[in-house]
Amino acid sequence: DSTRFVKGNPKAVLVVEWSGTQRELDEIFGHLDELAGEAGALAATPLRTKEEMSQTVRLRKSTLPLLLGTADEEKPVAFVEDAAVPPDRLEEFVVRFEEIVENNGTWACFYGHASVGCLHVRPALDTSDPEGVSRMRRIAEEVADLVVDCGGSISGEHGDGLSRSEFMEKMYGGEILRAFADVKRLFDPRGMMNPGVIVAPPRMDRQLRIGPGRKRLPIRTGLSFGDQGGFAKAIELCNGSGFCRKRTGGTMCPSYMVTLDEQDTTRARANMLRSVIEGTLPPEELTGRRMKEVMDLCVGCKACKTECPSGVDVASMKTEVLYQTGRQHGFSLRQKAAGHIRRQLALAAMIPSPYNAVAGTRFARRAAALAGIDPRRSLPRVANKTxxxxxxxxxxxxxxxxxxxxxxxxxxxxxxxxxxxxxxxxxxxxxxxxxxxxxxxxxxxxxxxxxxxxxxxxxxxxxxxxxxxxxxxxxxxxxxxxxxxxxxxxxxxxxxxxxxxxxxxxxxxxxxxxxxLDGELLLREGAPVLLHGHCHQKALVGTGPTERLLGLAADVEVVDSGCCGMAGLFGYEKGHYEVSMKMGERRLFPAVRGAGERVVVAPGTSCREQILDGTQRRALHPAEYLAPLLDGSS
CATH class of the missing domain: 1.20.1050 (Glutathione S-transferase Yfyf (Class Pi); Chain A, domain 2)
Structure with missing residues (x-):
């Protein structure tokens, strides 16, 4: 939790960083409460270790995705998000900016760099509504006047762009703007380079990516996305923050972690869908070859649903794409067989011994390869007694x-x-x-x-x-x-x-x-455990309950292994074997090989199969591990 250092429910948080010798830092932190009192703060929290300090970084990076990850019609919009004023005018600037936002009937979140007076403020507006655009216009004009009055700049670090160029004259005056135009004509007489920025800009409310009259491709979805405002809005939750490009820690996004290809990120998949929904790509691309390629390595782990601050649920989006593709082009024999695996195993369980004998042969693997199963995978066996x-x-x-x-x-x-x-x-x-x-x-x-x-x-x-x-x-x-x-x-x-x-x-x-359960569970002490959590478990529940239950009998070490790579049928499919094994080798397989006397425990069936294939070591379900430790068990 990146907010656990925050005490109480403050209106604002000021993060201050010091550098110096250990002695100097000890002296500063020894007077931290006094410094906080002088600044008018309600409380002070010292953050001195790397892990403690990293909380502030995570909070800063999560702020905007969290704000954009709502199903509200009005979302934070970037058009006055880069103003900077002298630090000694910052308090006045914040108070007056808040008044502008409130007078226009909306809200905004303020974050940025207080030490240099640069704030990133995004008022919440619905720019597909003409009234929302009118309010955006009023706020932009009033904020530009406020910045000039405070002796600041409407563009602190992000540049002027189409949203602020219109107001440059307020800051620089007509003479300097004309000089800008003269210089541009010398180097760009045809006006081909970055037209409309700084020189001869259009009105800032005339070139909106999302504006009144926008149209989205209507899709009759198989799944309901009502909790996110519909399929289009579920896609638009992705704001491009790039959390899915992280390479260490957590599960999202397992395919990107091993390919390092932008195509294999949560962001790329959402952007591909957005391009179809908004009409940048033709409607048939929803079920086309390129969409299939972009979605192919999504393992459906659901990590993006919880690890992405905006809660972008690409696993459900992939299911929807597969559904739309199947309706359009038909489902393959492999898809039908995989989807009805319970039926296949029920038939096999009627003749377990003959089935298991055949399933272990090279002929069976070759036959399975015709149905899209990688021949390097072992085919599932069935128990002699259900x-x-x-x-x-x-x-x-x-x-x-x-x-x-x-x-x-x-x-x-x-x-x-x-x-x-x-x-x-x-x-x-x-x-x-x-x-x-x-x-x-x-x-x-x-x-x-x-x-x-x-x-x-x-x-x-x-x-x-x-x-x-x-x-x-x-x-x-x-x-x-x-x-x-x-x-x-x-x-x-x-x-x-x-x-x-x-x-x-x-x-x-x-x-x-x-x-x-209230009953007391009498367990003998067991061997120490190395625990690998299932992706859906980690995304929706966490490994906490498993750790606590196993902890009744053993010392438990949890490996931050992300996705094992099997992901149901994904790792069995032709074309996925190498990527699947790379996912396992990223962290899980080395941890299992180095587990020593620790018993490897994994609640997920496919996880246990992947561990066996990748390390030749058998992992146990928590129930398998604990049951023999019951008092009275042999």
Whole structure:
């Protein structure tokens, strides 16, 4: 949290930086409260370590994206954002600027460089509304007069541009402006270079990128973007701040972190969509080859939804693009097979031994390659006995707590031992466990753009599970991507279903559910753990619940590994293998290889598969790790 150094709820924050010897700095910081009192500050916070000081940098970089990341019609607009006045006139300037903004019926955020009197102020306006443009004009004129009156400059560091050139004469006078024009004619007699800037500028409200009468391409979306004001506004949340270009820390954007290609950023994907929506590119480009290339390496990790200060949800946008493309050109056999993976595994589970024997052969990998699977990947196996067949023989708690286990595809057909461990732990904590009938959560379908099929499954799961939810029984998921699809994506699939919100609130990650139970869990001390969190878990919940649960029995080290690179089917697909493995090698694989005696734990099924493929080391689900540590377990 980049604001944790802020005390109380102040109207403004002043960040002051000192340099000097250690002794000099100790003396200054020893009198910090006195200095703050002299400046009229309510409180002072010393920031001396690199980590503490970095909070202010993150806050500064996040300010504008946070302001622009709202669904409001009025958003901060840059046209008076670069004024500078002598520092001794700054207080007067701020007070009078605030009055101008308030008198024009809007608000603005003030940030910038107080030591040199340069402030970046962006009043909130809707420039697609003629009244918003009129207010922008009035504010620009009044601020220009204010700056001149305070002896300042309307362009402190960003340049004059189309938004401020009109007011240059107020600052320099007519004689100097005519001299500017004479010099320009000498070097640019045809007026070809940067026309309309400084010399012979148009009115600042005549060349708006977003102005009255703007048109957006109407698109009947498969997903609902109503919480962001619609598909177009969801795209326009991206303001180009470039947080998605970071190379270290967090998850966003995993493809850019390994390719370092602008095309593979969250920003590029949003800009490509914006170009189509606004008409810069023709409508057919929404489902064209270039859009496919730009979206191709998006792994759907959802990190941009929370790590981008503006909350740009490119994962949902990619799903929408795939949906529109499928409607226009048809869905491939590979997409249909991947989207209905539960059906494929259910068939395989009918003959597990023959299927597993064939799946391990070179012939099977070659056959899978024809369907778009990279032959270097191991094909999934199925368990000899499904989880639902094992469940009746598992222990039950005495209650009164109750939980319903969402029997995801991977737990049912591939990793029933995860479910067994989870049931033993839930029962040991006193819970009675139900295993209701469910259908696939819809996540594989969404990853392939099969939105209509995912919607059908969402409605079916609500029909099956809402009776339990209405009784107050929480829905517990072992696979983060599955249970969080119920929590997050069902709102976009069936937004008009009144049951969705309560249903989403009832969902729990396995670790959350365990921590909610009151029963005392008696665990022996286990080996230390290296924890890799699932992308959707990190984006929507965080690894905190997993850390706390594992911490009941072990020392836990969390690796800041970003995306493992598998991302469901992404890492299996032809053309993605190299990028997928590079994502793993960036941080995760080296951490696993260097884990020593630490047990590698990863809640995500695809994460565990990627760790095995990349390091030949088997990772465990938290339930697999903890269940053997129960008192009385062998």
């Amino acid at each position: 989880f639902s067949r094992r469940f009746p023989g598992l222990p039950q708690g005495t209650g009164p707590a109750e939980v319903a286990l969402f029997n995801d595809t991977w737990n049912e057909y591939q990793r029933p031992e995860v479910g067994e461990g989870a049931v033993r732990l839930l029962a040991a904590a006193g819970a009675r466990i139900y295993l209701p009938k469910v259908v696939c959560c819809g996540r594989p379908m969404l990853s392939e753009g099969l939105v209509d099929e995912a919607r059908k499954n969402a409605r079916r799961n609500l029909d099956l599970l809402v009776p339990l939810v209405e009784r107050g029984v929480p829905l517990v998921g072992l696979e983060p991507s599955c249970i969080l699809t119920l929590r997050d994506d069902y709102r976009k699939l069936i937004p008009d279903d009144a049951r969705v919100e309560r249903f989403a609130e009832a969902t729990r990650l396995f670790e959350e559910a365990m921590l909610d």
